[in-house]
Amino acid sequence: MALTRKQREVAQRDQLIRDTARQMLLGEGYHALNMDRIAEAIEYSKGTVYQHYSSKEDLIAALAVETCAKRTAMFQRAVGFRGRPRERIAAVGVADRLFVDLYPEHFKVEHLMDMDTVFDKASPDKLEKMHQIKDRMMDALEGVVRDAVEAGDLALPEGAPHCQVLYGLWSLSVGHHMIRTAPHRTEHFIKQSDGEALWGNYNVLLDGYQWKPLSGEWDYRQTVQRILEEVFWDEHQRLSEPAGA
């Protein structure tokens, strides 16, 4: 048990490094993200940072893996929500909404992995892990679509492949994230609260696919409330608290 404390410290610092890196990325942009500044910010030496991540690219990959894993886990839990497929896919939407707020820089990091030399220099096991996580995410989502089709709740348009609906939801989500985290003046169309914009379109798209809404009267609010309470209470609480707490 003597080791456990050390290990905990290491794990904590691991987290600290990633959080710091994320914050920099979000706050001051890509160019502000460098190993020197991270070391300075966490008040450890550069060498120590390198004992956690063998290179800058490895760190970036770790950031991506971490949030991707969180996202997958949230989606898996969402998919497990008890109810009709439409309710379960709605839970995914809720998960996504929460995820944006919890990890607003997620797609920034993912995009970084493309622009940079990350693929060449990140440790292969991280890349492999990443791929597995994404596979699991797709499996979960596809499960809901399949269930919906089987249950007769969803009839895909003729010629539309099985995955098109997922691609639509995915695009909406990615686009939303990108627009959200841009420092641009986007007040053009965003006159709604952050989540509303995504959530509204999310459901409209599902409606467009004629994914059968629940029992005549579909009460968004109530279902969302149930999802939050039954599946994402922790995340919901965390976001409701004042930021500094």
Add this chain to the structure above:
Amino acid sequence: MALTRKQREVAQRDQLIRDTARQMLLGEGYHALNMDRIAEAIEYSKGTVYQHYSSKEDLIAALAVETCAKRTAMFQRAVGFRGRPRERIAAVGVADRLFVDLYPEHFKVEHLMDMDTVFDKASPDKLEKMHQIKDRMMDALEGVVRDAVEAGDLALPEGAPHCQVLYGLWSLSVGHHMIRTAPHRTEHFIKQSDGEALWGNYNVLLDGYQWKPLSGEWDYRQTVQRILEEVFWDEHQRLSEPAGA
């Protein structure tokens, strides 16, 4: 008039610089984009490049402005398509589809502007211009939505602000672009041809908004054909030609 030739040469080189920068960005990624390589590629000196763009950030901003202007222009032309609002907004969808293929790096550049120090160092007039362009784009798009509502073709869901539908379309588009240009393995959901995926969801979203389709039988293909012929013949031709020509 003696100056005119000079001016033309300058403008040509301007274009050459931007095209070269774009190509590098798309082909070899952000890290390969540097002033040395650009100068080398265009076979002019670095000093000359700096006479066109006062800094690297200024060049990147210019790239963004250029494609954004193209996009706006295409959207404006799309909006001017003669027909019912649904046809006009379909024309916007067609424009977007063409735009992705013509300037696949557009959102990469836009994203660069966020991650980088671009906003601080790019010339203010470029940023101003950018804003104007985006405003014009929004005006054009909003016009269609307003017309649709006035014509009774579109009834926005209760509580949904006027711009939500645009935000949905915009997110879809941005998300699609980002996913497209990622070197990731995205074969997960993309089993359709490039344009299909976007186009399909674009229309489903409109359907979701219950934006009235034309005259009972809505013939996608025929309308698209008309749009291409009447509005985007040039762009369509350019994309159909063999790349090298």
Add this chain to the structure above:
Amino acid sequence: MALTRKQREVAQRDQLIRDTARQMLLGEGYHALNMDRIAEAIEYSKGTVYQHYSSKEDLIAALAVETCAKRTAMFQRAVGFRGRPRERIAAVGVADRLFVDLYPEHFKVEHLMDMDTVFDKASPDKLEKMHQIKDRMMDALEGVVRDAVEAGDLALPEGAPHCQVLYGLWSLSVGHHMIRTAPHRTEHFIKQSDGEALWGNYNVLLDGYQWKPLSGEWDYRQTVQRILEEVFWDEHQRLSEPAGA
């Protein structure tokens, strides 16, 4: 006596460290030689390595001292070979030949001591020891030359100081070692087996000094055989065995 086991363990580890360092130097070059890798290779911690050697330079000095001592010891035994001076100096030649094969990195290490900061940072007693060893080596060698001169077997050229012959042999040896351990393409002149090249010139140089060969017919092979059997049987055996044994 309880300590003795501990002491033995320490001495063993001492040897292990030096052997490991040597192997790295020979196999992967100077840049691969660092305290981290040594610690890893011997499966002890870096701190432990530092308990043996107070600095990297101290370790390198120890390597040099060790092989230098071996070399001196071999030369002293060679010099003690029973026979005429020419036979005794031949025994030195045989010793050198064997030494190259046993410690091919010896001059690499010695050279390192020059290039590096070794002299400033190695423990003074090691440097002192080194000097003593070299003195002893010279004493042994000079003894043979003196005996040869006294016995009338060798008449140094006019004006040639007493030590010139030794300097010649020494240069030959050092040069041979350096050429041998270079990864260069040296196939230019080396068409002989490894030892032959050195051995041949060694004797030719002695002949050049008109160092009287034994009894009319000088049989290289037989004398070498006798030297190996009577003086260097162990070393000879060790080199004849398969490497892995």
Add this chain to the structure above:
Amino acid sequence: MALTRKQREVAQRDQLIRDTARQMLLGEGYHALNMDRIAEAIEYSKGTVYQHYSSKEDLIAALAVETCAKRTAMFQRAVGFRGRPRERIAAVGVADRLFVDLYPEHFKVEHLMDMDTVFDKASPDKLEKMHQIKDRMMDALEGVVRDAVEAGDLALPEGAPHCQVLYGLWSLSVGHHMIRTAPHRTEHFIKQSDGEALWGNYNVLLDGYQWKPLSGEWDYRQTVQRILEEVFWDEHQRLSEPAGA
């Protein structure tokens, strides 16, 4: 012709960089040799140094190539000395003696090329050039040996390959250089002036090979004088001048 001045300046700085690097290597050892210090010493920026040599390894390779070329050139001139083979090979000896004094760090640099990652990172053309230079050197030397054999001046010992004599001379030279440039206390055997030690053994080795000396009485001094005057006057003068001049 306008360019010529620039080019001259560049060439001069090229030389300055190499000279500075050499000086550091000789004076303060390998660890003192780094790009920062070189830049500082030549009073140019690091970037400028890198415009001359693309990497540290490339610079080291350049050092080696330069002195190796000088050496080859000197040997080629020596070989061209008019006289019997023995006189010509003596001229090579003289060349070597001068070379040691002119470029005392030569073999240090050559050795560096082995220890370092030089082979991997130096520009391939430099490595190729190096090889060619060495080939030319060997050709020149072999020519003399062949001529000596054909002229009946030299009868190689039975079984000794054609190149053994060259290997002997080469070893002597390398060994001498290494011993000379070592900061060790080598006063053990070196009681002669610098050149004497090498020169003496050089000739003794040739005698050992029974390479026929000239006309009964062979006058070293006079021949050396002739060689210096006819072939290496420049080098000889340069070395005779006070160092600082």
Add this chain to the structure above:
DNA sequence: CATGAATGAGCCTTCATTCAT
């Protein structure tokens, strides 16, 4: 105007060494 040599701040990374446990 065009050039491209020169600059130097800044970044990533390594590794000898120390010291609290």
Add this chain to the structure above:
DNA sequence: TATGAATGAAGGCTCATTCAT
């Protein structure tokens, strides 16, 4: 005594930017 996490000086290299020609 053994450990190995932490340190931070040092070094290699890049690249946006300037300016004398």
